[in-house]
Amino acid sequence: MIAVRTVYKRYGDREILKGISFDVQRGEALAVIGPTGAGKTTLLRIIDLLEKPTSGALYIDGVDTGASEKARLDIRRRIGVVFQKPVVFNASVYDNVAYGLKIRGEGRASLHQKVKRALEMVDLSGYEDRRAQTLSGGETQRVALARAIVIQPEVLLLDEPSANLDPVSTAHVEKLILRIIQELNTTLVMATHDMSQGQRLADRIGVLMEGEILQTGEPREIFNRPKSKEIAEFVAVENVIDGIISSSREGVVSMEVGGKVIEGISSFDPGEEVCACIRAEEVTLALSKTPSSARNTFLGQIIRIVSIGPLARVELDCGFPLVALVTRRSAEELDLQSGKDVYASFKATGVHIIKSKGD
């Protein structure tokens, strides 16, 4: 459906996008995740044909979008977009949602039906006559969403769909996006700096950093097997530990970290400088050394415990810093507190080893 080919975008001396290529299949939901300033919005604006790439090509359904202005307008009319900070026209909610249909010359009766349906989908029935500019941030976001979906777009682009919303409104908007994907079978491209949102809403994730797509894959792959240290840190792998491979045998490597040895599944050769990525939720804690299938067990001292909702983030010193995420109930049962010694364990399969410096 969407084919991005070696797209560069420069503003003066600043290169925002550096040769980006990827495809999005019809009906697929792709989340482009990356830190602020990575070029996500620029990429979305190029796909929405609001901007032209400095070089490279963009094909929608096989049609070269650089062909002519007429072709660009025709393609643009098949795309819906919700901007990061959506603006509404100085008109009623109804007129805002009806805008895209009116400019396409939609008949009055069918226009009314479609607007009504779109407002129902975003839970804004009854808001028709309200002035759109008097709505709250969450409601404005939903009007923008209704305005984008009312034209039944083949492609829906969402730029940070919940960047300015409180957690309740975010949850609401995410629920609506999921419903739209399912009911309308729209191809979705979403930009977000919230990697967990990408995980919740997308079939596939592309990691965009400093204008380059560094990795694409299913959410599970991105979060558990990041390709580089930068990606690992961005997708909140709490433990990214530098070390050197000391031995390698039958796919299991030993990695030396400050006199301790961490075992993981990898094919790196001895002497190579690597990083071990261990998700904090993979680390379990115990008061005594108990027999388990985990190849890695270290005695460590608790440095700090921070409560995060129903979880407790436990920072340990095991000769190297290690973070574990346990339920608060477990933390209470184990009577975890700063200064206490505990055993931290994790499986070799929970250790993802990558090169210390990216390729």
Added chain:
Amino acid sequence: MSELAHAFVTALKLIFTGDPEVLSITARTLEISCASTLLGALIFIPLGSLIYFHDFRGKRLLVNIIQTLFSLPTVFVGLLVFVTFSKAGPLGGLGILFTPTAMVVGQVILIAPIITGLTISSLRGVSLEIRDTAVSLGASRFQTIQTILREARYAIAATLLLGFGRAISEVGCATMTGGNIRGFTRTLTTTMALETSIGNTELSMALGIILIALALIVAVLVNRLQQR
């Protein structure tokens, strides 16, 4: 003080008893100023839009010149119109000098920079995000321009009211182009100037009160529009 109070009371009497001269002057003033504003709107809102929506060399300089002309001296405009339409002038053959038509022409010239310049400012006031939103929703270039104009409608309406305010309150151009002919080209301001000079302060005061009331109505409407 008592003279002022006397003039004020007499003025109110003239207004509330519906003095024919007061009514006639007020009607003629409104007629001329409304015609000027309407004509100015028809010509200079499109011109302002044309300037805003097109990029060309010297655009910034042109906008600066337009803004400078906001304070165009009314007597200078009066002089231009007088010279143009006087018998020896290039358009003297039209024979419109000292008629309401010449006054309308003068006022249109006077408010042209205000309507053009403030139309440009009104359109600038519409955020770029509105333009992007319209384009992204599939608007053609023409539909995008329509949308931006619609978004700026209250600011443009306020611009017209300001133009009307400028037209109705000026005296120099109206005197020079209309000649202050009784029952024909006398307006609120020109009559006030004349009647005061001959000592008829009561009539001047009555007309002044009407002028202030009209200015107040314009100000209230501008404020209300700017809040929308």
